[in-house]
Each structure stands twice: as C-alpha cells, then as structure tokens.
Amino acid sequence: MTQYFHAHSVxxxxxxxxxxxxxxxxxxxxxxxxxxxxxxxxxxVDCGQCLSVCPEQAITxxxxxxNEISGFKYRVVVPSPVLYSQFEWTTHPYIIHxxxxxxxxxxxxxxxxxxxxxxxxxxxxxxxxxxxxxLISSFxxxxxxxxxxxxxxxxxxxxxxxxxxxxxxxxxxxxxxAELGLKPEEIGIFYLATCPAKIVSIKQPAEKARSxxxxxxxxxxxxxxxxxxxxxxxxxxxxSQVPEEFFFHTGWITTGSITRAARTENWLAxxxxxxxxxxxxxxxxxxxxxxxxxEALAHMLGCIGGPYNVENPYVARTNTMRQHERxxxxxxxxxxxxxxxxxxxxxxxxxxxxxxxxxxxxxxxxTSIKRMKERxxxxxKLKQIDxxxxxxxxxxxxxxxxxxxxxxxxxxxxxxxxxxxED
Amino acid sequence: MKIETxxxxxxxxxxxxxxxxxxxxxxxxxxxxxxxxxxxxxxxSILLTGLATQQAIISAHMAEFKGVVLxxxxxxxxxxxxxxxxxxxxxxxxxxDMYDACIKIASRESRxxxxxxxGQSVPKSEEILFSNHFTIEGSDFAKAGMVSTEIKxxxxxxxxxxxxxxxxxxxxxxxxxxxxxxxxxxxxxxRVTPKMIEVVIDDEGKGIxxxxxxxxxxxxxxxxxxxxxxxxxxxxxxxxKKNSDDLQVTSEVGKGxxxxxxxxx
Numbered sequence: 001m002t003q004y005f006h007a008h009s010v011x012x013x014x015x016x017x018x019x020x021x022x023x024x025x026x027x028x029x030x031x032x033x034x035x036x037x038x039x040x041x042x043x044x045v046d047c048g049q050c051l052s053v054c055p056e057q058a059i060t061x062x063x064x065x066x067n068e069i070s071g072f073k074y075r076v077v078v079p080s081p082v083l084y085s086q087f088e089w090t091t092h093p094y095i096i097h098x099x100x101x102x103x104x105x106x107x108x109x110x111x112x113x114x115x116x117x118x119x120x121x122x123x124x125x126x127x128x129x130x131x132x133x134x135l136i137s138s139f140x141x142x143x144x145x146x147x148x149x150x151x152x153x154x155x156x157x158x159x160x161x162x163x164x165x166x167x168x169x170x171x172x173x174x175x176x177x178a179e180l181g182l183k184p185e186e187i188g189i190f191y192l193a194t195c196p197a198k199i200v201s202i203k204q205p206a207e208k209a210r211s212x213x214x215x216x217x218x219x220x221x222x223x224x225x226x227x228x229x230x231x232x233x234x235x236x237x238x239x240s241q242v243p244e245e246f247f248f249h250t251g252w253i254t255t256g257s258i259t260r261a262a263r264t265e266n267w268l269a270x271x272x273x274x275x276x277x278x279x280x281x282x283x284x285x286x287x288x289x290x291x292x293x294x295e296a297l298a299h300m301l302g303c304i305g306g307p308y309n310v311e312n313p314y315v316a317r318t319n320t321m322r323q324h325e326r327x328x329x330x331x332x333x334x335x336x337x338x339x340x341x342x343x344x345x346x347x348x349x350x351x352x353x354x355x356x357x358x359x360x361x362x363x364x365x366x367t368s369i370k371r372m373k374e375r376x377x378x379x380x381k382l383k384q385i386d387x388x389x390x391x392x393x394x395x396x397x398x399x400x401x402x403x404x405x406x407x408x409x410x411x412x413x414x415x416x417x418x419x420x421x422e423d
Numbered sequence: 424m425k426i427e428t429x430x431x432x433x434x435x436x437x438x439x440x441x442x443x444x445x446x447x448x449x450x451x452x453x454x455x456x457x458x459x460x461x462x463x464x465x466x467x468s469i470l471l472t473g474l475a476t477q478q479a480i481i482s483a484h485m486a487e488f489k490g491v492v493l494x495x496x497x498x499x500x501x502x503x504x505x506x507x508x509x510x511x512x513x514x515x516x517x518x519x520d521m522y523d524a525c526i527k528i529a530s531r532e533s534r535x536x537x538x539x540x541x542g543q544s545v546p547k548s549e550e551i552l553f554s555n556h557f558t559i560e561g562s563d564f565a566k567a568g569m570v571s572t573e574i575k576x577x578x579x580x581x582x583x584x585x586x587x588x589x590x591x592x593x594x595x596x597x598x599x600x601x602x603x604x605x606x607x608x609x610x611x612x613x614r615v616t617p618k619m620i621e622v623v624i625d626d627e628g629k630g631i632x633x634x635x636x637x638x639x640x641x642x643x644x645x646x647x648x649x650x651x652x653x654x655x656x657x658x659x660x661x662x663x664k665k666n667s668d669d670l671q672v673t674s675e676v677g678k679g680x681x682x683x684x685x686x687x688x
C-alpha cells in the first residue's frame with residue numbers, strides 16, 4: 001500500500017513500542033505489531049498527533065531539508081504566518097524577513113493579504129450558495145482528509161475554494177518569471193509549514209495533480225537555523241530600518257480567524273480533532289441546522305498548535321496577540337477585483353473534494369456483514385477495558401483486526417490468561 | 424410497482440391512460456368507501472373499487488392517486504371516463520372480484536407487509552444478517568447521540584451507501600433525542616436483512632396521546648430549556664418519516680412509544 005504519501009514515518013530503530021501514539025491517534029490508524037508502531041496509510045489523515053506525543057521521537061517528519069533551496073537561481077519563501085508567533089513578540093516581523101533572506105531566500109512573500117481577500121471571496125460564495133448546509137472550510141488539509149476517509153457523505157460540503165498559500169504560489173509562478181526575466185524553472189517557491197498535513201497537501205494534493213510549490217520546509221527545521229540570524233539582527237536593529245512598503249498581518253493562525261474575517265452570523269469555529277469529529281458527527285445527524293459554515297482545524301487553537309512549531313501554542317497565541325496590537329497594518333481590499341476573480345474561477349479548487357472511502361471489511365456487502373457479525377462475536381468475548389496490550393488501541397479495534405486476519409485471539413493477554421487458568 | 428404490472432396481474436382492460444402504464448405506484452388502496460380513500464389514501468396509489476361512478480374517480484384524484492381499477496368487469500358510469508381522461512388518470516377494469524384482485528396484486532409484491540400497531544412485524548430470524556442492541560438513557564444529554572453515532576459507524580464500516588447511512592443516522596438521531604427528552608429509557612434494535620435496515624426504538628415513557636398530531640411539523644411538547652439546547656423544534660417524527668422508507672409509530676399513554684423505522688437497501 002503505497003498509494004498515499006505521508007509526511008512522517010516510524011523510525012523502527014528508535015521505536016520502543018510505548019503505544020503512546022496508538023492511544024492518541026484520532027482515526028485509530030496505528031497498531032503496535034512485534035513491538036513496533038505501524039501506521040495504516042489509508043486511515044492516516046496526517047494530523048501529526050503521533051509525532052507530538054512519541055516519547056522517543058521515533059516518528060520522524062519527511063520534509064525537504066533547508067539546503068534544498070540551493071537548486072534554484074531565485075528563491076521565494078512563503079512562510080505560514082504562524083512563523084512570526086514563534087518568536088518573542090518584541091521581535092519586529094521585519095527582522096524575521098531579514099533573517100529568512102540571510103538563509104538564502106531572495107524574496108519573502110506575505111500570505112495574509114491573499115487570506116483576507118479569500119475570506120471576502122468566501123462570504124460572496126456563501127451568499128449565492130443554495131445547497132445543503134453547513135459548508136465546511138477547505139483550509140485544513142487534515143480535516144479535508146478526515147472527511148474523505150471517515151465522513152464520505154460530507155465531502156460535498158467542503159467549500160470548493162482553494163487555500164491562500166496555493167493561490168499565492170500560483171500568482172508568484174505566473175508573474176515573477178516575467179518580472180525577473182527568468183525561466184519559470186529557475187524560480188523555486190517554498191512553503192514553511194506548521195504540520196505534516198500541509199506538507200502532504202503540497203507533496204500529494206487531495207484535489208489537483210500538483211501543488212504550485214516546489215518544496216516545503218517545516219518551521220521546526222527552519223527555526224534552528226533562523227534563530228541565530230534573528231538574534232544577530234535584533235542586536236543592531238532599529239525600527240526606522242523598516243521600509244515603508246513592509247506589510248504585516250497576523251492572518252489565519254488561530255481558531256476562529258476565518259470566521260472572524262468573514263464577519264457573518266451562524267458560523268462555527270472548532271479545533272482539535274476530537275472536537276471536530278463530534279461536530280462532523282452532529283452534521284451527519286443533521287443536528288446543526290442553523291449553522292451555515294464550519295471552520296474546522298485539526299489542532300487545538302488552530303495552526304498555531306501544529307506539531308512542526310517550536311513554541312508552546314498558548315505562548316505563541318500571546319505573541320500573536322501582542323504582534324497584532326503593535327505591528328499590524330490594515331489590509332486594503334479591492335472588492336470589485338475580488339468579485340471579478342471569483343467569477344473567473346481564480347479562487348476555486350481545480351477539482352471538487354471527493355470521498356475516499358475505505359473498504360473496511362470487504363467490498364462485497366454480504367461478506368462485509370458476515371465479518372461485522374464476527375466482530376460483534378469476538379468483541380463480546382473480550383474484557384472490554386481497552387488495555388491496548390495486544391497492540392490495538394481498543395477491544396473493538398482488536399475485534400476488527402481479528403476479523404481482518406491481522407491478529408490471533410491469543411494476542412489478547414486476558415483471553416490467553418483465561419485459557420491457561422482453565423488448563 | 425408499475426401500473427403495467429398491476430394490469431398484467433389482473434388481466435385488466437385499459438379504458439383510459441394507456442400511455443401511463445410505465446408509472447409506478449407505491450400503494451394499492453382497495454375500498455368502496457370514498458371518505459376512507461380521502462382520509463387514509465396515500466399519494467401515488469392506485470384505487471381498487473367496485474364504485475364505477477364519476478365520484479370514485481374524483482375522490483381518487485383528490486387523494487392524488489394515479490389511477491383507478493374497477494372490479495367485477497364494471498364499466499365507468501356517467502362522466503367517469505371523461506374525468507379520468509381530462510385529469511390524466513389511468514382507468515382499468517378487471518373481471519376479478521375485490522378479494523381475488525387483491526391476492527393477484529399481492530403476489531407481485533416484493534415488500535414485506537407490516538401490521539401497524541401489532542408490534543409483531545419483526546423480520547424472520549433467518550433473514551437477519553446482522554443485528555445489534557443498544558440502550559438509551561432518558562435525560563442524559565451528555566450522551567445523547569451516541570447510539571446513532573455507533574449505528575452509523577457500524578453501517579459505514581459494513582460499507583453501505585453513504586446516502587443511505589446518512590438517512591439512517593438522521594432518523595435514529597431524531598428518535599434518540601425524543602427518548603432523551605421525553606422518556607426514561609429505551610431499548611434500540613438494529614437489524615439488517617438482505618432487503619432492508621430496520622431500527623426499532625422502544626421506550627418506557629409517557630407515550631404520545633395523539634400520534635397523528637405528533638407527526639405534524641412544528642408540533643412539540645418540549646420545554647423551553649430543551650428548545651434552548653437546540654432540541655424539540657417539533658421536527659423529530661416528521662424528519663424520521665421524511666428520511667425513512669417506512670415509519671410505524673405505536674404508543675400507549677403512560678407506558679411508552681415504539682418507533683419502527685425501515686430503510687430499503
């Protein structure tokens with residue numbers, strides 16, 4: 001099964017079979033077999049929870065190394081706006097731009113103007129939308145994948161608008177070569193990411209053939225080389241050095257940013273996969289009838305809680321609030337331009353998000369029902385305390401694994417104990 | 424069932440609407456009492472009757488039936504034929520009497536026939552491919568929705584069409600909320616047969632004095648608090664009916680309510 005690319009893998013030399021990842025995985029995609037964690041590629045939605053909780057740091061991210069950028073003549077970096085929040089709030093955002101340039105980037109592009117325009121575009125899109133509600137934000141790639149895998153019926157509710165980072169990268173790709181007189185392939189565009197899902201969405205997008213980015217570096221990897229530069233620049237920095245055209249805005253980095261940017265009633269913002277799944281269940285049960293739009297983000301507090309960040313999310317949130325007060329510029333938007341772009345399809349995804357249902361037991365309904373019955377039979381034999389010693393996260397998961405032929409009943413320590421007691 | 428199938432089963436002669444035999448009807452209503460037809464007939468049915476007057480055709484038309492079958496070789500009287508033609512209804516006549524005609528149509532019927540209120544129309548045990556049992560506790564708002572979520576997860580894992588799973592989930596959720604709001608507890612049975620998914624929610628509670636009234640959109644007995652929590656908008660039973668293929672409600676005041684909800688596969 002190598003159909004799906006994932007931005008992290010288990011380092012079997014480091015993995016000691018703690019089972020922490022298995023217990024935390026929100027889609028129950030992890031099993032521990034022969035003392036090592038294994039990730040089910042079909043069920044994994046790239047949230048990166050396992051990465052954050054592993055006590056051995058045995059789950060390693062697959063991102064491009066920072067020196068990857070040297071292969072291009074002109075290098076553009078589009079940092080996730082979360083990057084600014086990773087530094088103490090007294091650090092002027094312009095310092096971070098300067099530091100990125102010292103690392104070898106020729107241009108730093110801000111995402112937030114495009115985010116603000118897209119929030120406006122979203123409101124306009126919602127205004128004319130007459131179908132099933134609530135619509136769900138397409139912003140978090142982990143949530144998009146969660147819906148594709150576990151909530152196939154909700155896939156049609158995902159807003160068909162693309163995300164600001166892709167729209168921005170496409171714009172750079174279209175205009176920059178002419179501006180610089182370079183060939184398109186001489187320009188490298190890189191993203192600085194907060195989580196594995198964004199890396200996957202660039203390496204293997206859910207809704208198009210390829211991303212507009214050439215590479216993606218995790219904030220965690222960039223931070224270690226960025227910090228010394230930031231510290232050095234800060235020493236001799238004076239605010240008068242900031243050029244007039246410099247622009248800073250905090251952007252969509254905490255839960256509710258999109259909702260607030262859109263300023264509409266009956267919108268709901270939710271973060272953290274457990275809470276998101278409760279909301280998605282409610283939508284499936286048609287409970288949230290008065291809600292028109294749901295902003296759902298995989299990590300607690302939003303992208304600021306992403307596992308590839310360095311700073312504690314609550315500290316980062318304080319940083320961002322202070323930066324907002326102190327450095328933020330007003331975003332000027334041209335409504336008629338947004339409307340024109342919306343009509344021309346500029347903001348839309350290339351393809352709609354389609355469900356990615358997994359044939360859980362079998363593709364044949366009769367066989368599948370038989371196996372479901374077998375699952376119930378096995379489950380009732382078990383102690384139902386979800387001890388996890390067998391390497392499956394719950395007794396129900398163990399019963400399912402048994403039906404799929406992945407475990408033996410004797411793998412359950414309670415069943416084998418009972419048997420040896422009887423002997 | 425197609426009208427064509429009914430015509431064949433009864434070896435009937437077509438008097439009007441020969442071009443509409445491809446249409447499907449959901450029910451056959453056999454009666455000579457036109458007030459019953461108006462009160463209980465379901466839209467898109469066909470009427471089987473010994474009353475050959477224009478009045479019979481008008482009644483069927485008012486009840487939104489697609490056509491009328493006359494029994495014992497009767498021919499339409501007065502303006503009956505013209506009314507059927509003008510209103511695009513099918514009009515057939517058969518030599519069979521009412522009882523035999525019913526038997527002939529029933530023999531072409533693949534659907535299981537339930538006895539409303541008898542509570543005994545459980546699918547035969549050999550037909551049940553899969554079953555599961557759950558309990559809902561009344562007034563437990565924290566857990567409300569867990570049973571429907573569990574049922575949904577089971578059906579998804581089996582691999583049923585997501586649209587069907589959604590209808591089951593919505594109906595079960597509405598039923599579950601009714602229990603949480605109004606009853607002490609309920610036993611829930613999920614059964615899957617080759618032809619259908621059945622959910623039975625059997626509660627111990629105060630019961631529904633007037634089921635017909637409870638089926639109306641907007642009718643609610645929920646308290647202010649319940650409505651403040653987003654429940655009890657009076658859409659429960661109507662929503663179940665809308666999302667299911669068959670809903671039977673039986674209730675006894677002071678004892679409880681039983682919902683039998685069915686979905687064709």
